[in-house]
Amino acid sequence: MDVCSDFLKLLEIIMLAWKYVLPAAAVGGAAMGWIWSDSDPFASEKTRAASIQVEDKNVALDKRLKELPSRKSIFEHLQSNREFDVLVIGGGATGAGIAVDAQTRGLSTALVEMDDFSSGTSSRSTKLIHGGVRYLQSAILKLDIEQYRMVKEALFERYHLLKVAPHLSSVLPIMLPIYSLWQVPYFYLGIKMYDFVAGKRRLKSSYYISKQKALDLFPLLKKDSLYGALIYYDGQHNDARMNIALILTAIRYGAQCANHVEVVDLLKKTDPDGVTKVCGAKVRDCLTGHQWEIRAKSVVNATGAFCDQIRLMDNPKADLLVVPSQGVHIVLPSYYSPSSTGLLDPSTSDGRVIFFLPWLNMTLAGTTDSPCSITDKPAPAEADVDFILKEIRGYLTPDISVRRGDVMSAWAGLRPLVRDPSKKDTASLARNHIIEVSPSGLVTIAGKDKWKITALRIITELSHLCLFVFHVENGQRIVAWPKRLWIK
Structure with a gap:
């Protein structure tokens, strides 16, 4: 070591x-x-790559389709009465990642999404691929091993996602301004720990800059009491396009993925032991109203904040898993931030952090964290918009007037946080995920906080459930994502 x-x-x-x-x-x-013991399954990229195995060496590893099939062709496969190995419900980041993972492992995969792909939470993020500076701080201060491991895993996945999708992601320097002398060692050690946990997969080393250099880099920064700033690096990506690229990658490898197809009920059968098992879903084409059945050996519920709706189809008496939290972002004109550097407010008035980031020639600011009800059309509340503007004013020079009229757009997304009856505020709920297998075999994944800690390949390790729990044995077997697999 x-x-x-x-x-x-x-x-x-x-x-x-x-x-x-x-x-x-x-x-x-x-x-x-x-x-x-070496309990980390991703101890090194070299070890992970070495674990890739193909049972049938005569079968080509790369079986991508040269041309994408039409929607009509996909529907013909979904309605062909064949039995798929895996049926994924949900076309967001998690469902798309599962589809890629399952299909490239040799599992015949179907995916249905009741709306557009990435129409929900997965397209309403802060556009960052990061481990969560706030979670690392919480892990250290509270000696919380689970949050620490979550950050460590997410930093590994940050490195990998930037590597496999360089056309949709990039490295972004983020400035952390310092306005108190005691904050210099405190934040410096914290950011260095962030680098340290990333290890060899850190993007670039963080460093301290003087007050003048900070103002040169971010001219609108408030000058009074400014001591200097820290610069650290995280990933930024186009979340909606990344989601669509994952769906298209799964389709190119043979998965049958369809949007505007809603699950209206789960199919069940009784096995020889008298146990009732989920064996597919009854679905409806939202555009035509046509209904049919999709049979599958395993069904994965990856519907995010709506996962309890599918779970209640399986068991009407099931306890609810998700506590929804709403995060709001606003878009401001480009002059609010430099074109290539973000800003982090590490201590808002409610104890959270706010990012201030360049995005598509605009400035993206957010996010908030407040309890909400589950809806397919979450809308930003005026109070949340005002809160973000108030926090922004605290970091910008008084020479610029931050006006409500400068807000060019805003959106809200639901965080599918896992329920914990002992905790009341959503900020303290862990953003890590749980995987639940019901007595009937429905696999539910819940609890991930958008793309930030999506850790796609870690989440999609639940494909092993389909291999071992459901004894799915068809097709070519890939133990891990191959080196040549790129998100396209």
Whole structure:
């Protein structure tokens, strides 16, 4: 192990000791032994690449279609009464990632989305691919091993997503202005820890700049009491296009993906042991009203904030999983920010962070975090827009008037956070995901906070459930995404 790995393992030990060993010293020895083992399935990219295996070496790894099939052709396959290995419900980031992962593993895959692909939460993000600076801060201050691991995994996936989709993503420097002397060491150590956790996959090293350089870089920054700034690097992408590219990649590998197709009920059958199992779904074409059945050996519910609707089709008495939270973003004119540098407000009045980012020759600002009801058309509240404008005024020079009329557009997205009865505020709910397999075999994934910590390949490891839980054995088997797989 190198020094970096030793330090990160030590940090995990401290967090686990705080959470488990001190309250229950009797189990400490076993826990420590587990920590020192190499429990990270993504220990290195080299190891991961080496794990790629194809059972039938005579079968070409790359089986992409040269031409995309028509919608008519896809519907013919979906209505052909064939039995798919996997049926994915939901065409957002998670569902699209699962479809790519399942299809490239050799599983015949169908995907249905009741609206446009990426019409919901997946197109209403902050446009960042990052691990979550706030979550790392919370993990360290609260010695929360789960949030720490979530950030570590997300930083790995940030590196990978930037690598496989360079035409849709880029590295973005983000400035963290410092207005108090004590913040210099505090934020410096925090940002360096962010680099440290990323390890060899950090994008670029963070660094400190003087007050004058900060003002040269961001002329509208408030000058009073400014000491300097930190610059660190994260990823930025076009979320909607990335989602569509994932869908098209899945289709090119043979998946049958259709939008404007709604699941109206789940199909079930009784196995030889007398157990009722989900075996597909009854669907409806939202454009024509035509209904038919799609049979599948496994059904994955990846509908985000709406996952409980599908779960209730499976079991009307099921406890709800999701606590929805609404995040609002606004778009301002381009002169509000430099064209190639973002800004992070690390401490808003409600304890969150706000990003101020260049986006498509405009300036994107957000986000908020407030409880809400589940709706397919979330709308930004005026109070949320005013809150973002108020926080922006605190970081910009008084020479510029931040006006409500400068807001060119705004949108709201729902975060499908996992329910925890002991916690009331959505900001404290973990953005990590859970995978639930119901007694009837419905696989539900819930809890991811948009693209920020989507960690697509980690989420899509649930394809193993289809391989082992459902004993799906057809087709070519790929243990991990191949090196040559690019999102197109």
